[in-house]
Amino acid sequence: MACFIVPTTEAIVTTIGKKMMQKHEEKHPVSTDKISFSEKLGWLNKLLWGGSALLAMEHLWHGEISPFPPFLTAAADAQELTVVLHEMATSGVGMAVLVTAVWGVMCVVSDKIHLKQLVNQEQSDSTTEEVPV
Amino acid sequence: MTLLISISAAVISTLVWYCNARARNLKIGTLVLMYWGASLMWLVDACAEYIEIGSAYFTPAAADMLNDAFLGFTVVVLGMVIWIASLLIRDPAGTLHNVLSKNH
Numbered sequence: 001m002a003c004f005i006v007p008t009t010e011a012i013v014t015t016i017g018k019k020m021m022q023k024h025e026e027k028h029p030v031s032t033d034k035i036s037f038s039e040k041l042g043w044l045n046k047l048l049w050g051g052s053a054l055l056a057m058e059h060l061w062h063g064e065i066s067p068f069p070p071f072l073t074a075a076a077d078a079q080e081l082t083v084v085l086h087e088m089a090t091s092g093v094g095m096a097v098l099v100t101a102v103w104g105v106m107c108v109v110s111d112k113i114h115l116k117q118l119v120n121q122e123q124s125d126s127t128t129e130e131v132p133v
Numbered sequence: 134m135t136l137l138i139s140i141s142a143a144v145i146s147t148l149v150w151y152c153n154a155r156a157r158n159l160k161i162g163t164l165v166l167m168y169w170g171a172s173l174m175w176l177v178d179a180c181a182e183y184i185e186i187g188s189a190y191f192t193p194a195a196a197d198m199l200n201d202a203f204l205g206f207t208v209v210v211l212g213m214v215i216w217i218a219s220l221l222i223r224d225p226a227g228t229l230h231n232v233l234s235k236n237h
Contacts, residue, residue: 058135
């Protein structure tokens, strides 16, 4: 009913976090052997904003939200509002946790791939230096 | 059905991103992440529904399937519209800037 509100809230927080991190990285540049955290937060932003936008479309389709106040059609009824809050606490939190967990795995894997590339590059550089002319 | 269509869109866009350098220049990665984000969220939705109604989840009524398929394709198109809008705003290749500066 309104489960997408939880990932949307997380997206707002991570967007602010990304802006702050970018400012921090501009002041204190990070080494090139790592993908910057602000770039990684950008991936999470896209996952969360994109997913939330498409889910909002689904809720609009099913008449669960409206473009006019109070936006949530269930907000008019107290009993239905309880159902909405329960769904936000279960499905909504589950969505936010799953997306963040997948993003976490993406970060670890991409760091490992990046590090492997750097090691391979260093090895190929050192072998070309050793070749007698 | 919506979940299946969104996962299909995510897989296809990921393949295009992986195989095509021109597509990567067009920031197709944004579209890929959007589709995967939506797919993961619908996966949670599907799991919650399965816990609630059990195996009946896999035998939806024909009318529901049709409605869900229609929704799935609408969502895929909406994703593309968001991506193309962000592409034109960012204008990574400078095409829009060049066209507009030529006209003036």
